[in-house]
Structures are given as C-alpha cells and as structure tokens.
Amino acid sequence: MSRTDTTAPAQRSSRGGTADAGERPVGAAHRRGATDVRLAKRRLPRWSSPLVAAGSAALGCGAGAAAGWHNPVQWALLSALLFVAATYVLTAAVEGRRQAGDRVAASLVWVCFLAAVVPLVSLAWTTVRNGSGLISGYFLTHSMGGITNIQPGGGIYHALLGTLEQVGLATALAAPVGLLTGVYLVEYGGGRFAAAVTFFVDVMTGVPSIVAGLFVLSFWNLGLGFGPSGFAGSMALALLMMPVVVRSTEEMLKLVPHELREASLALGVPKWRTIARVVLPTAAGGITTGVMLAVARITGETAPVMLLVFGNPLINPDPFAGAQESLPLYVWNQYKLGNDASVDRAWAGALTLIAFVMLLNLLARAVARWKSPRGTGR
C-alpha cells in the first residue's frame, strides 16, 4: 500500500469533520506499528447534538404524558436525564470514552443553563403580562391619594420618588465610605487594622437586611427618638451596600498592574496623586459597575424599608421628615390588600421595579464600557 493511500482519508476527514470509518482500511494502523499513528478519528457529525436533544425531549415528554404525569417540570427532568445519558452512550460508542466525558460535561452545562434561563424568562414574562396593562403616564405620575383600597386607578409616583430618594441617599452615604475603605485596604493597609477591617466587612456582608433595619430602628428611632423617614431607611440600606462596594472596589484595584503604580511613582508623583490620577481611573469602569450592582441590590430591599420608612399612600417629597413609600413596599402593600384592583397595581409596581433595576444595570455596563482603558481589547 502506498503512502498516499493512508494519508488521503485522514485529510478528508479532518476537513469534512464527519465519520469516514467505512473508507479506512481496517487494521492498517496496526500493521504499520507505532510510527504511523492516525491523528484523525471517527467523529459524530455536528448535527448529532441537536438531534439527540430533540429526540430526548420528544421521548421524555411522550413518556411523561403516557405515564400520566401532569407537571411539565417532571417531563423536563426526564428529558434532561435522557439527553445526558444518550449523549454519553452515543459518543462512547462512536468517538471513545474521553470524548464522551467531554460531551457529557458540555451537555450538563447546557441543561444547567436551561434550568437557570427558563425560570428567569418565565418570571420576566409573567410580570410583563400581568403588569404592563396598568403602566401608563397616569400610573407613573400619580399617587394613591384619594383612592380607596378596592378602587381601581391610582399610581406609583410616590413610591418611585421615595425609592429614588432613599437609594440616592444610601448611595451617597455608602459609596464614598466603601470606595475609600477599598482604597485603604489595597493601597495602604497591610497590618492588623486592615485585617480587622477586612474581617468586619466580611461580617457586614452576611448581615440579614432585617437586622440592619432593626439596628437603625433601635439607634435612630427608639434611641434618638426620630420618627420614620426615608433617611432612616437610607441608613439601613447604606449598611447593606457598603460591604459590597468595599469588596468590588478592592477586587478592581487589585487588578490594576503594579507596574502602573511604579511608573507613576518613578516620575516623582506622590502616592495619593498616583492613586487618584492613575490607579482609580484605570479601575473606574469596574468600580462603577460594582457600585451600580450594589445599588441595584438595595433597590429591591423590603424589610428595612418596612421598619423605617413605614409606607405612605401620599406623596412625601422630603426624605428627612415623615413616612415615605418605596417600590418594594408598594408592591407588598398592594398585594396584601388582595382585591383585583390592588393585585393589578402590585404587578405593575413589580414591573416598574424590575425595569428600574434593569435600567441601572444597563447604565452600569455602558459606563464600564465607556470608562474602560481604550484599545487594550479588554
């Protein structure tokens, strides 16, 4: 057998990527010994994965229906199991065990991806379907003043305003402190004090939101005698936000290459200016994203707001005096009333809250992209 005979199918299979076992002279590799090892092996065609997925889905749903299961979650679980098992058996038979392991890992990732995405899409879809009917200019610009609990109508303006003010104040409190703490830990800290700060930041990360609320309640309201206000809520939200900001700032500053700090110091730039003009701008995108994500997190907090802001059906634009409303509190209160009109309002409020948080996330991404070091491919 000439040399061209053995190389031709190998080339063809590497180009086409499909199985060509039929053309290969069986046992050729054995006769030639170890010097003539074939690199191209039999491979499953590219369309095999979707086909297996479709087949297992059909089989899983069919078997589920035949067995009289009513819950589609059970059907999906059976399909997923069938998909992983079929992938393994098929790949092991055609491609070998190592490739089978690879494909099983990939198919598990796909299953997990679907398990995460399906509830998310379902949640977003349900909220949009139930909530979008009520969303209008009127709904966004009016409060619940003069509307009885079972009456349709009313709006969300007071809650939107309250959330904006409370979250804004909380950010104004927590972001500078968190940012400076992060800078201290990365650029200056190193001793016992820094270790203690890191420890307490970790502890604060784990504080349940209701505990933060109770702390402010006992200190501000019961201790100092102030009444409920947006600002009291802001303080509790700031407590929840601060460790997140510290952590993300720390991580982002650690990513700034040490060479940049040295380059600046070697130019005779003082350390604080190096941090302010070189280190922080380089990390600005990441830090902004971290702060925005922390903001998004506290926007949905309900427990401390319930304790400290108290809730108010009317517009109270002053966060420092008197009870206010906020979006999560509005949703909770309306849902609790339990009649058709109020449940509709709760859905619309939930949709507004989700849209608000999503807007913040998009804004964070835009800022991160705009601020990131240019042209480095990062």
Added chain:
Amino acid sequence: MAKRIDVSGLTAYYGTHRAVDDISLSIEPRSVTAFIGPSGCGKSTLLRTLNRMHEVTPGGRVEGKVMLDEEDLYGPGVDPVAVRRTIGMVFQRPNPFPTMSIYENVAAGLRLNGTKKKKVLDSVVEHSLQGANLWKEVKDRLHKPSSHLSGGQQQRLCIARAIAVQPQVLLMDEPCSALDPVSTLAVEDLIGGLKEQYTIVIVTHNMQQAARISDRTAFFNLAEIGRPGTLVEIDETERIFSNPSAQATEDYISGRFG
C-alpha cells in the same frame, strides 16, 4: 544637569532577606554604566535603591549611603518623591498609562505634579518625543490611546515620559528585554544620544548590549541561590570584556557559567 552617583556600603533587604550586600561603586556623569550578572544577583534591586523605588516593595529597606553629588539620598529629611523627580526610571516591560493618550502619557509627570499651562506642556511633549526618537512616528496621532503603539514604540514612549520631567539621572531596568531586535536597536541608538545630557544606568542580561552601549560595566555575582549578591568589579567596559581582573567575570562573559 547630569549628576554623579557614589554608592558606599549599601545593603538592601526584602524583609529579613538580604538581597545585595555592602556595595560601593561610582557612576560617572554623562556616561552609560551597565550592570550585568546572573539572575538573582541583585542588579535590579541595586538599581531601584538609586531612586528609592526599592522601598515601594513591601518589606524593602536599605542601609548605607547613596550620594548624588553632595547629597545623601537616604539622609534624614530627604523626600523620596523629590528623589524620584530627579532620578527617572524606565522599566523592563513598557508600562504606559492605559487610560491616557500618547500626549497625556508624556505630559503625565508634569501634569500630575501640577503644571497646567498648555504651551509649556505642548513644547515639553514635542521635545521629549523628539528626544526619544518617537516624534515622527506619532506626531499625527498624539491624542490616540497609547496602547495602539507597538511594544518598541511603547518603550520609547516610556523613555519620553521619563525624560519629560528633566531628571538628572536615568535608570533603565532591562529596557530591551521585551523588545524585538529592530526596536532594541532604536532604543540603543536613543541611549547613545541621551548620554550627552544624562547620567544613565542600565541593567541588562544581554552582554553584547552592555559591550555596545556602555562606557563602564559593573559585574555582580552571588555565591549561591539565596545568598546576597555582591559587586565583583566595575571598570571600563573595554577592559571588562577584554581583560577583566577577576576570574569570575571572565567566566561569566565567556559563557562558562550563568
């Protein structure tokens, strides 16, 4: 404006580890002095003690004297920031500031120290870039990000950035080790021109480079890994490479070890 450096009895530590031990040598003004020696012999550490960058590393600490003309860099009351303004540094890997344009990078030293006049900055930027042989290549894109330049151009940008603050001395820590031969040649030519005005100290692993560009060469060695590095000898480059006084130097430059 170039100044002379006299190092005497200098020992540098990282924490408790002694990196270089009892070094004494002189660096002549308006000349290129090369530091050569095997990895770990402390040549970079010694270089970083010359503008007080060594103490930026956690645990870094220095004993002994470094005289810049008549002033001890480690004397009481000496501000390390002022030292670094006088003695500039170029690093092994090009490290332009990624958030800044080419122009802003060169102007960084002045700007970060408070010079704001555009006229002054413009002329300094042009001068420094010309001094670094980079002006012709970048004059049409001064306000583009510095990361768009090639590695060799970035390194020359870093040299321009270092000379923009008009230092007395320029320290270079293996400035060509990350560059291709063409860029290396460009940087070497540049060093040859810069020595008319500056005192230059260069650390290099490339002995041909040391022979090509330096006037004097110092050879460092260490007894074994983990022991501190010591100065073996410092002499005219020609003598070091033709007729060194120490056997270890001859072994090293002829490639018998290291």
